[in-house]
Amino acid sequence: xxxxxPSRIVAIDNGMATVEAFGAIRTTSLMLLEDEVAVGDYxxxxxxxxxxxxxxxxxxxxxxxxxxxxxxxxxxx
Amino acid sequence: MQGxxxxxxxxxGIEGGSVASVDIRSTRLVQASRMLAGRTPAxxxxxxxxxxxxxxxxxxxxxxxxxxxxxxxxxxPPQRMAxxxxxxxxxxAEHALGVLxxxxxxxxxxxxxxxxxxxxxxxxxxxRALYPDGDWARPGGGRLAVARPVLDEQISILSGxxxxxxxxxxxxxxxxxxxxxxxxxxxxxxxxxxLNHIHRDGLDGFGRSPVHPMAESGPADLDDRLRAxxxxxxxxxPDCAGQPQETNALTRRMRHPLIAGLxxxxxxxxxxxxxxxxxxxxASLREAADLAQDLCDAxxxxxxxxxxxxxxxxxxxxxxxxxxxxELEEGVVRRxxxxxxxxxxxxxxxxxxxxxxxxxxxxxxxxxxxxxxxxLDPCVACTIEITRHA
Numbered sequence: 001x002x003x004x005x006p007s008r009i010v011a012i013d014n015g016m017a018t019v020e021a022f023g024a025i026r027t028t029s030l031m032l033l034e035d036e037v038a039v040g041d042y043x044x045x046x047x048x049x050x051x052x053x054x055x056x057x058x059x060x061x062x063x064x065x066x067x068x069x070x071x072x073x074x075x076x077x
Numbered sequence: 078m079q080g081x082x083x084x085x086x087x088x089x090g091i092e093g094g095s096v097a098s099v100d101i102r103s104t105r106l107v108q109a110s111r112m113l114a115g116r117t118p119a120x121x122x123x124x125x126x127x128x129x130x131x132x133x134x135x136x137x138x139x140x141x142x143x144x145x146x147x148x149x150x151x152x153x154p155p156q157r158m159a160x161x162x163x164x165x166x167x168x169x170a171e172h173a174l175g176v177l178x179x180x181x182x183x184x185x186x187x188x189x190x191x192x193x194x195x196x197x198x199x200x201x202x203x204x205r206a207l208y209p210d211g212d213w214a215r216p217g218g219g220r221l222a223v224a225r226p227v228l229d230e231q232i233s234i235l236s237g238x239x240x241x242x243x244x245x246x247x248x249x250x251x252x253x254x255x256x257x258x259x260x261x262x263x264x265x266x267x268x269x270x271x272l273n274h275i276h277r278d279g280l281d282g283f284g285r286s287p288v289h290p291m292a293e294s295g296p297a298d299l300d301d302r303l304r305a306x307x308x309x310x311x312x313x314x315p316d317c318a319g320q321p322q323e324t325n326a327l328t329r330r331m332r333h334p335l336i337a338g339l340x341x342x343x344x345x346x347x348x349x350x351x352x353x354x355x356x357x358x359x360a361s362l363r364e365a366a367d368l369a370q371d372l373c374d375a376x377x378x379x380x381x382x383x384x385x386x387x388x389x390x391x392x393x394x395x396x397x398x399x400x401x402x403x404e405l406e407e408g409v410v411r412r413x414x415x416x417x418x419x420x421x422x423x424x425x426x427x428x429x430x431x432x433x434x435x436x437x438x439x440x441x442x443x444x445x446x447x448x449x450x451x452x453l454d455p456c457v458a459c460t461i462e463i464t465r466h467a
Contacts, residue, residue, distance in 0.1 A: 003083055003106055004130035031190045032178070034198045044130045048458040051178065054130055054197060064127040071109045 004044040004053075005068060006061035009037060017052060019043060021065075022072065028052045085423055085459040089446060091438040092466045099430040101423055105457060107313045110401075113413035118144040118382050118403070121410055122214050131456065134167040134200065135394035137214030139401040139415075144216040146388030147405045148380060155375040156218030158368055159207045164392055165365040166203045169235050170196040171395035172326070172354045172361075175454065176242045180271045183451055189267060192241050195234060203231045210377070217380030223372045232366050239358055242268050247359045254338035257352065268355055275347050275448065284432030284449035285344035289320055290328035291421065294391055295398055303389070303402045303414050312416050314424055321424035324397030325454065327353040330360065345428060350452035383408040396456055397422060419456050429453055438465070 007019035007026075015030050017037070028045050030037060035055040037043060042061035043052040056064070083105040090098035113121050122140045126133035138160050145151050152160070177193040204213050206227040212219030239247045244266025249256055264273035275281060296302075296317035306312055315321070327345065330336045330353045339349040382405075390401040397418025404412040423429060432449050436442070443461055450459045 003109065003128055006127070032194050032197075034194060044127075046174075046178075047131060047456060056127065056130075060127050063124055067112065067124055067128060070112050071106065074112055 003068065003071075004064075006042040006044055006056045006064050007052075008061075009039050009041050009043060012037070012039060017043070019045070019052070022068075084457045085419075085450075085455050086462065087429070087433075087446065087450060087459055088462045088464065089433060089438075089442070090464050090466060091442075095438050096433050096436045096442070097466070099433045101425045101427075101429055103313070103420070103423060105313075105417075105419065107415070107417075107420060108309045110413045110415040111309075114410050116410050117408060118216060118405065118410060121403075121413065122216070126214065132167065132171065132394050132396070132399070134163050134204070134213075135392050135399050136401075136415075138164060139390040139392045139394075139399050140403075141214045141216050142390030142392065143388050143401040143403040144382070144390070144405070145380065146390060147386040147403050148216070148382065148384045148388070149386065150217055150380045152216075152218045153375065153378070155221060155373055156378075158372055159218075159221050159223075159375075160213075160392075162365055162368045162372065163200075163204060163207065163213060164394070165361045165368070166200055166231065166235070168393070168395040169239075169358055169361045169365070170200050172358050173235070173238050173242060175354065176268050176358075177238075179451065180267050183448060184271055184274045186267075186270065189241070192238050195238065199231050199234050202227060206231065207372070212377060215377065215380075216382060217378030218375060220377035221372075221375040223374055225369070228369050228372075232362070232369055235365075236362055239362060242266055242358075243355070244269065247355075247362075251333075251335050251352070251356050251359050253334055254342070257335050257339075268351075272348060272351060275351070280346075280445065280448065281348040282343035282346035283436070283445055284350075284429075284452060285346035286428040286431030288327065288331070288340070288345040288428070289322045290331060291317070291322040291324040291398060295324075295400060296322065299400065299416075300389055300402075303400070303416065304387070306414065312414060313420060315416060315420055316424070321427040322421055323428055324418045324421050325353070326350075326357040326396075328397070329353075329393070330356045333360070345432070347448055347452045350454075354454065394418060396454055417456070422453050423455055438463075 005021045007021040009017045011018040029051045032051045042056040044054045046053040086102045088100040126137040129136040177189040181188045206224040208219045250260040261272045302311050333356050385406045387404045400416040402414035
């Protein structure tokens, strides 16, 4: 499934963000985002991860991350 | 995040100058929906559009329909119309995003990010224009209060984007094989640019395979197969009587005059598949505009979610039929299943394998394989590996 993993922005440089989720770090373009984002915000990446697709509110991100942590723990991932 | 990094991998084995083996593997998390068990339907519906954000409308509405069917409380007609409109807008946005963001990469040109950027906000605005309280996926139906000017504006924005990606009047380009060929030969805009490349390289029919279209509401044995699918094998590699079927823009638009004409000449090759997505943009826009005129307000319904039962929710998502199956026991989810279109369309014995098996392994094979994958439109990234045997 095209699981969208909310990723936390740890740095922003010239339209590119460094994001973190479950310990993995990657860079993604912010060019497709409508909302302004800052370090500490959560975003969901599009398929392939090259572009952030959507900003996610922290409480929604927390709920999704808790579910995804369960998926990882269960060995279903 | 390693375990959550789902994708498809395609491995081609070359022998004697042609593709002798096609191995398609998926690491998509087709079992993850099991972890939804133990939650209430409301909790499931709250979380699904976030964890499947890229087709969140389809996921939320499939969940709502599954719960409604399990409880024997179908949504009333005005709600079904509004939901159909939301699905159409998501479908247009997803196809347009593909053309604007991803198709240019296939010809080595720059994506049109300025236009692509407007698509997701348009979907969010459409949801708000129909369901101001944000309860668009509520079982039974949310409070439907149509903000017509806002809705009209979103459809107008989408029409503008369609004109931009066609760089012409979309309906005329898709009218017939002749008007389509004339438009492709001009090569203007991201859609015609890709199709022009494909045509010039003689690849219109590349990757052709017999098309086994799925019936409109899914295979007849869908419920039985899902019910019996305790090991998750069916949800990972679905078939109907042993035959992998397709569910996508091509199977939905096969009867359109342009697509019927292209299928006759090129079978299920590149041009038929890419064109079907373009036709789907124009047809969905028309249907959305018509629906928007006919929508009426409706109160929110408090479905009684405390019951028990099993139900399927089927929705036409951008990439094909999406099915959710739910078993409820006194208001708690006991079992949750999701069968997504990518599992049908990228079946290891499906159209990608048929289309690539026996293909010439001359220079540019990886690019041709990349085109065949893009034409089938996976919802995750796909890696390609080519191994040449002596």
